[in-house]
Amino acid sequence: MGYAFSLDDVAYLRSAAGCAALSALADLPLTPASRLTDVRRARQVAPERFAAVLETLLLRRKAPSKVDFTDGLYTDDALQQATPRAVAEHRARRFAGRVVHDVTCSVGADLAALPAGSIGSDLDPVRLAMARHNLGGRVPLLRADALRPTSRDVPVVADPARRDSAGRRTWRPADFAPPLDRLAAAYAGRDLAVKCAPGADFAVAPWADEVELVSLDGQVREACLWTRGLATPGVTRRASVLSSAGPSWTITDAEPDDCPVTPPGAWLVDPDGAVVRAGLVRHYAARHGLAQLDEHIAYLTGPTPPPGVRAFRVVEHGHYNEKSLRGVLRAHDVGRLEILVRGLDVDPNALRRRLKPAGGAEATVVLTRIGRTPTYLLAHAERT
Incomplete structure (x- = not known):
C-alpha cells in the first residue's frame, strides 16, 4: 500500500526545506540492496520526514510512464491507478469544448488532460493537496464526496478506487469506492463517464450506454463507461487501440460481424x-x-x-x-x-x-x- 502521507508531509515536501531535501537525495539508488544506506542518509538530511522524502523520490521514478508532472507528488495507490497520459488524452477528446467535473480527481493526473476550465474534487484531503501542487493552481479544486453532487449542468468523469480496506484489488463494481451503481444513481440525469478496470463485469452496469475498452501499445489499460450525450449513437461496445509509435484505430459493434469459421490458413x-x-x-x-x-x-x-x-x-x-x-x-x-x-x-x-x-x-x-x-x-x- 505504500507510505501513508499526511497533510504535514505534503506541506513539508512543497516547502523550500522539502524541495532541498528531495534535491539532495535525488541520486540515491533506492534499490532493495541499498535500502539501509538510503534510509541512513535520508535521516541525516530530513530526520523528521525521511520516509515521506524517500517514498516521493521512489514514486517520481515510477511516474514518467504514466504522468508527466514536473516534481509531482503522489501516493502509491494514486500512481498505480493513474491513467497513462495517452489514454487520458484519448478519453478527454470526447469532452472537447466542454467544462468537466472530475469528481474523483485524486492527485490530478486525469484532470490535467481535461479541457481548460474543468474542475476537480475528491474526499481525500492529502490527495487534494497533492493535486493543488501538481496542477499549479490552474484548476479549481474542492473537497467533496463524489456521491453528493457539487456541480450542475456539466458532464462528470469518475475513477472509483478499486482496492478494499486491506489494499487488495477488487473486481466487483459493488466494492468500488464509490460503488458503480450508487455513482450512476447520483448522476442519473447527467452526462457521465466512469473509468473502470478492463476486467470488471460490465453486465452489472446496465445504465452504461456505451462501453469502451482501450489498449495502449498492446496492453489493455482501461474500460470507460459512457452515458447519455457522451455515448455514440448506435454503439454499445467499442475497442480503441492506441499506439505510441503508429496510428491508432477504433472498432465498434455498429460494424458488420459476418465472418466464417474455417481451418487454419496461411x-x-x-x-x-x-x-x-x-x-x-x-x-x-x-x-x-x-x-x-x-x-x-x-x-x-x-x-x-x-x-x-x-x-x-x-x-x-x-x-x-x-x-x-x-x-x-x-x-x-x-x-x-x-x-x-x-x-x-x-x-x-x-x-x-x-x-x-x-x-x-x-x-x-x-x-x-x-x-x-x-x-x-x-x-x-x-x-x-
Missing part, C-alpha cells in the same frame, strides 16, 4: 486485447477479411494479416499432444520457443520445461481448441 492473427474484451472479434475479422478457427475462440486466420500487427505465419498444424509436439519441434530444429495458449488448460512455462527444445531455430507454438480437438499451430511471428 496466417494466424491474435486480435488486440481491447478487441477481445469488448467482444468485437467477429467485427474485427469481418473488417479484415479473416475467419475464426472456432466460434468460441478469439484466434483468427486468413490469407493476409491486417497491417501493423504482430501476426503468425503458419508452418504446420495438427492434433496436439506433448509427444507429437516434441517431435514437431525436433523436426524443425526449434530451440527458442514462444508458447501461446487459448482454450486449453496448459501452463506454457511448465510445458516448455517438459519439451526441452534444443535446436537452433526460433518459432511460436499456438495451442488452442478447434471444436473439441486440441490443436497445435507451429508458426513464425512477423510484424506486418
Whole structure:
C-alpha cells in the first residue's frame, strides 16, 4: 500500500526545506540492496520526514510512464491507478469544448488532460493537496464526496478506487469506492463517464450506454463507461487501440460481424486485447477479411494479416499432444520457443520445461481448441 502521507508531509515536501531535501537525495539508488544506506542518509538530511522524502523520490521514478508532472507528488495507490497520459488524452477528446467535473480527481493526473476550465474534487484531503501542487493552481479544486453532487449542468468523469480496506484489488463494481451503481444513481440525469478496470463485469452496469475498452501499445489499460450525450449513437461496445509509435484505430459493434469459421490458413492473427474484451472479434475479422478457427475462440486466420500487427505465419498444424509436439519441434530444429495458449488448460512455462527444445531455430507454438480437438499451430511471428 505504500507510505501513508499526511497533510504535514505534503506541506513539508512543497516547502523550500522539502524541495532541498528531495534535491539532495535525488541520486540515491533506492534499490532493495541499498535500502539501509538510503534510509541512513535520508535521516541525516530530513530526520523528521525521511520516509515521506524517500517514498516521493521512489514514486517520481515510477511516474514518467504514466504522468508527466514536473516534481509531482503522489501516493502509491494514486500512481498505480493513474491513467497513462495517452489514454487520458484519448478519453478527454470526447469532452472537447466542454467544462468537466472530475469528481474523483485524486492527485490530478486525469484532470490535467481535461479541457481548460474543468474542475476537480475528491474526499481525500492529502490527495487534494497533492493535486493543488501538481496542477499549479490552474484548476479549481474542492473537497467533496463524489456521491453528493457539487456541480450542475456539466458532464462528470469518475475513477472509483478499486482496492478494499486491506489494499487488495477488487473486481466487483459493488466494492468500488464509490460503488458503480450508487455513482450512476447520483448522476442519473447527467452526462457521465466512469473509468473502470478492463476486467470488471460490465453486465452489472446496465445504465452504461456505451462501453469502451482501450489498449495502449498492446496492453489493455482501461474500460470507460459512457452515458447519455457522451455515448455514440448506435454503439454499445467499442475497442480503441492506441499506439505510441503508429496510428491508432477504433472498432465498434455498429460494424458488420459476418465472418466464417474455417481451418487454419496461411496466417494466424491474435486480435488486440481491447478487441477481445469488448467482444468485437467477429467485427474485427469481418473488417479484415479473416475467419475464426472456432466460434468460441478469439484466434483468427486468413490469407493476409491486417497491417501493423504482430501476426503468425503458419508452418504446420495438427492434433496436439506433448509427444507429437516434441517431435514437431525436433523436426524443425526449434530451440527458442514462444508458447501461446487459448482454450486449453496448459501452463506454457511448465510445458516448455517438459519439451526441452534444443535446436537452433526460433518459432511460436499456438495451442488452442478447434471444436473439441486440441490443436497445435507451429508458426513464425512477423510484424506486418
